[in-house]
Structure formats: structure tokens, C-alpha cells
Amino acid sequence: MELVELTPLSGALVGLPGVNGLSTEQRKRLTIAVELVANPSIIFMDEPTSGLDARAAAIVMRTVRNTVNTGRTVVCTIHQPSIDIFEAFDELFLMKRGGQEIYVGPLGHHSSQLIKYFEGIQGVSKIKDGINPATWMLEVSTTSQELVLGVDFADYYKKSELFGRNKALIKELSVPRPGTKDLYFPNQFSQPFLVQCLACLWKQHWSYWRNPPYTAVRILFTTFIALIFGTMFWDLGSKWKTRQDLFNAMGSMYAAINFLGFQYSSSVQPVVAIERTVFYREKAAGMYSALPYAFSQFLIEIPYVFVQALVYSLLVYSMMGFDWTAEKFFWFLYFTYVSLLYFVLYGMMTVAVTPNHNVAAVISSFFYGIWNLFSGFVIPRPRIPIWWRWYYWATPVAYTLYGLIITQFGEIQDTLEGDGRTVEQYLKDYFGFERDMIAAVALILLGFVILFTFIFAYSIKTFNFQRR
Structure with missing residues (x-):
């Protein structure tokens, strides 16, 4: 300097x-x-x-x-x-x-x-x-x-x-001096993999910290949306007497996850597109390889997304009147956090596999519509035609709704008015949600995070859309 x-x-x-x-x-x-x-x-x-x-x-x-x-x-x-x-x-x-x-x-x-x-x-x-x-x-x-x-x-x-x-x-x-040897470098990069990761993470930390239009605005946006949804769906979480009450609660979760998720995915795309341009130059200079950069880009999002998920969960959970138990709040926070994280990683992944963030936005929008359709809210899984049901299992939003609903209402044994079935039985018959699947759903959502991270890292390493 x-x-x-x-x-x-x-x-x-x-x-x-x-x-x-x-x-x-x-x-x-x-x-x-x-x-x-x-x-x-x-x-x-x-x-x-x-x-x-x-x-x-x-x-x-x-x-x-x-x-x-x-x-x-x-x-x-x-x-x-x-x-x-x-x-x-x-x-x-x-x-x-x-x-x-x-x-x-x-x-x-x-x-x-x-x-x-x-x-x-x-x-x-x-x-x-x-x-x-x-x-x-x-x-x-x-x-x-x-x-x-x-x-x-x-x-x-x-x-x-x-x-x-x-x-x-x-x-x-041109004549080597006596006793000298030809230059030899055992590795392409001067530093080992771990040191590259730490250096890239340090750089990404400052890049994000000095970028309030992206980080601070996103936290403020999350807070604002949480207040809107909390007041809009006030006390819906404490109502499960009728089927409509369950639909209202599920609809609030469905709308919130999609609204926040789509926004997170879209907002990260131009940031990653700019960072990728810098990466091309620094990789060409032999500073670090693709994998440390990809991992640091993923890791730096973890604390920011967690803060946003925590703010959203505290506000919405309390305003919607869900049951204040440690287990239920933990699951609500977990599914919210992992869901927002895979949306961010999906946005990063689409940028990595496309030439620019404009193309990435078009591709993302297409899959947003598909995810909406197969999320299990518009059409419950048992009613999806059998030849399309496989895509329900490949839709991450479906697991988000599955996890949020089953952890909040899956063990309630109260009888629904005008139906005769318990809340637990109704969720199983109509939506196909089973309480015993909580751990599997949680792991599958974590699997989507790992999958999108892997595709992002592999694409960054393999594809080069730089035009000179």
C-alpha cells in the first residue's frame, strides 16, 4: 500500500x-x-x-x-x-x-x-x-x-x-552458473490449501463488511418483512381448531419463505457476479485456486444469513403465537435458516453456471415457478399425479414446508371441527406429513445446501466465462 x-x-x-x-x-x-x-x-x-x-x-x-x-x-x-x-x-x-x-x-x-x-x-x-x-x-x-x-x-x-x-x-x-539448478515448483500456488481458504475468507469478510448496500440493507429488509408478516398473520400459530386455521398457518409460512428466499437469491447474484470477475484475475495471477474462493464465498454467507434468520424467527414466531417451547422454536429457526441459506446458495450456483447475473436471473425465475408449483401447498403431495410426484421430492421448498408444519402442528391430538380427525391425522392424510420424518427432512434440507455448494464450487473451477 x-x-x-x-x-x-x-x-x-x-x-x-x-x-x-x-x-x-x-x-x-x-x-x-x-x-x-x-x-x-x-x-x-x-x-x-x-x-x-x-x-x-x-x-x-x-x-x-x-x-x-x-x-x-x-x-x-x-x-x-x-x-x-x-x-x-x-x-x-x-x-x-x-x-x-x-x-x-x-x-x-x-x-x-x-x-x-x-x-x-x-x-x-x-x-x-x-x-x-x-x-x-x-x-x-x-x-x-x-x-x-x-x-x-x-x-x-x-x-x-x-x-x-x-x-x-x-x-x-543464457549459461547457468556452476552449481545452480533449474527452477522447480512442487505446487502451482505458493500457499497450501488451508492458508488459501483463510486468506480468501479474510478478503470476503472485508468485502461484505464494507458493502452495507448488500449486507445491512438485507438485514433491514428481513426485519421489515418479519414485521409485516407478523402483523398480517397475527396469532395464527395458536389456532388449529379448523382446517382453515391450518391452511392459514401453512400459507403464512409458504408466503414468507418464498418471499424472503426469492429476494435473497436475487440479491446475491450481482454480488457474486462482480466477485467472480475479481476471482478470474486473481486466479490468473496464481494467488489461489477455485475451491478456496468458492468455500469462502459460501462460508461468509453463513453468519449473515443466520443473523437474518434469527431476527425473522424471533419476530414472526412471537407475533404469530406459536408454542414457546425450546424444541419447537429450535426447529422453526433451523428450517428457516437452512431454507434461506439454500436460496442464497442457489443464487450463487446459477451465477456460476451462467455467463452473467442477467442470464442467472432468468434461469432462477423459471425454477422459482416450478418450486412454487411442486411445494405441496398449491397441490398437496398425495394429489399430485404420480408421474409428476418425483419432482415434489426434488423441490427444496417442499421440505421446508414439511419441516415447519410438522414441527409446529404434527403432534397435536386435538380434533378438527367438522372433520372428526385429529390435527396429526389430518396432516398425514391430506398433505402426507408424518411426524417421524422430522430428522430425515432436516438432513435432506442440509443436503440441498451441500449440493448447491458443490455445484457452485465445481462450476467456478470448471467454467470460465471471461471475455478478453
Whole structure:
């Protein structure tokens, strides 16, 4: 941070280009800093000053110069440099069209050696005071000047003493010193898997913590929705005298899970899409592999989703008047938490398997409709045609409703008015819900979380939608 003069911005978000966050010049310096983390011995830059004004270009090149002063080699192409920027370079590799070398050697103080070389060519005009050596160099070495002077600058360089010295230096450096061995790296990445995971998790922590539009707003949204649903379905959880009471309670759970779940899934997609762009660059730089990134992206969501699920459960559970026992509240919190978590992971997964979050949103919307249809609320499982019933078992929302209903009402032995059956028997006959299935339903929902996480990690590792 000190090397690239970004210490004052250490707590800032990078943001989106042209929208918010760092300026173009600051982003270029940050890019240099990110590459320096890997401690490379040589850095290649392609026009680091392009798109910058004179002041910004000077700041970036000062950063490049600071990098060189630490003992690293920086090779970069430069476009229309000012005198100050041009003279910050130590050596110049100049080529004409076709890739033929014209000059390869040191610039010298105030470009003295470059000027001496070209002024030594017969017919080349002398440089005037105040003229940029870079501009003068390009003007005197154009193809038209070659025709006027009758000189091929590429041939002239190959016959020069400078060319001979360069060839001799290359030959000398190409011979390994006695006792040295070829470079060998046992692993592609410098750090072990666990260290990569911790580093990625640390990075994701700060990325989320410094992103209130996503994290804080989502918590506020959850609180607001919990208050709405709590007041809308006030005291429904304590009523089970009639079938309509059960339908009302189940409908409140169905509406809340879908409403929150769809919102969570949709809101995480643009965040993951932006993070994936950063991942492509950092993976290409050899910082870490795909799996640590995927796991950290999953793990960082766990505490945030838990806080939101806890806030929602406390508000809704108390306002809807469910039975305040430790077991029932635990199951309500568990099924709410795991359900919101698999919705978030489903949103992440759809981004990982598609080129961008817009396509992911279209695919997600399709499955939201399918999940709604086969959730077991619109049409109970026993009434779904047998050839479609398999999809009920493949729908995570169905297990959410199964778990929430059976843990709150599955053991009630009161007789329903106008029906003659107990609440437990009615749930079993009409919906197919059995109290003994609680543990299996809880494990299956956890299985969906693991499945979506695995698909997300595998897709991030396998697919690369980056367009260059």
C-alpha cells in the first residue's frame, strides 16, 4: 500500500468502474499492488498510462518507478509519454513495423545515449532544445525518413556495436552458473490449501463488511418483512381448531419463505457476479485456486444469513403465537435458516453456471415457478399425479414446508371441527406429513445446501466465462 501510495484509501471499496469507488488512476495503481503481492521478479505492463490525464499518468509512473527501485524488473509498453515519464525508464526496446528492432539499449541521463545513437546516423536531424526525446525519436525513425535517408534502421542496428554487446550479454546470461539448478515448483500456488481458504475468507469478510448496500440493507429488509408478516398473520400459530386455521398457518409460512428466499437469491447474484470477475484475475495471477474462493464465498454467507434468520424467527414466531417451547422454536429457526441459506446458495450456483447475473436471473425465475408449483401447498403431495410426484421430492421448498408444519402442528391430538380427525391425522392424510420424518427432512434440507455448494464450487473451477 505504501509502495503504490494507496495507504489513505486502505479502507475504501474498489467499486464499479465509472459508477463508484476508486478512480481510473487509483485502479491502475491497485492493479499493480495486487500483482506485487505475489512478489514477482519481473512485471509486464501494457500501456499503464492509457486513458489517463497528465497528472494521473505521472502518479502511475511514479508508482512504477517505486516498484523498480525495490529491485524488480518492469517491462511495459508506453504510449505518447511526456518527457518526465519517458526519462523515468532505464532502457528502451524500440521496434518498427514488422517487429524489427531499431534500438535496444539504455536511455542514459536525459536520454543522452539514445540521442547520441540516432544523431550518429548520417542525415538524421539533431534534436532541438525542449523537444521530447520520445517524440523526436519516433519522427526521425519513420518509414518515410528511411526512404529519404536511404537507411534501414533495423539493418543499421544489427551492424552496430550496441547490437554486438547485447548479443554477447544474452549469450553470457543464457549459461547457468556452476552449481545452480533449474527452477522447480512442487505446487502451482505458493500457499497450501488451508492458508488459501483463510486468506480468501479474510478478503470476503472485508468485502461484505464494507458493502452495507448488500449486507445491512438485507438485514433491514428481513426485519421489515418479519414485521409485516407478523402483523398480517397475527396469532395464527395458536389456532388449529379448523382446517382453515391450518391452511392459514401453512400459507403464512409458504408466503414468507418464498418471499424472503426469492429476494435473497436475487440479491446475491450481482454480488457474486462482480466477485467472480475479481476471482478470474486473481486466479490468473496464481494467488489461489477455485475451491478456496468458492468455500469462502459460501462460508461468509453463513453468519449473515443466520443473523437474518434469527431476527425473522424471533419476530414472526412471537407475533404469530406459536408454542414457546425450546424444541419447537429450535426447529422453526433451523428450517428457516437452512431454507434461506439454500436460496442464497442457489443464487450463487446459477451465477456460476451462467455467463452473467442477467442470464442467472432468468434461469432462477423459471425454477422459482416450478418450486412454487411442486411445494405441496398449491397441490398437496398425495394429489399430485404420480408421474409428476418425483419432482415434489426434488423441490427444496417442499421440505421446508414439511419441516415447519410438522414441527409446529404434527403432534397435536386435538380434533378438527367438522372433520372428526385429529390435527396429526389430518396432516398425514391430506398433505402426507408424518411426524417421524422430522430428522430425515432436516438432513435432506442440509443436503440441498451441500449440493448447491458443490455445484457452485465445481462450476467456478470448471467454467470460465471471461471475455478478453
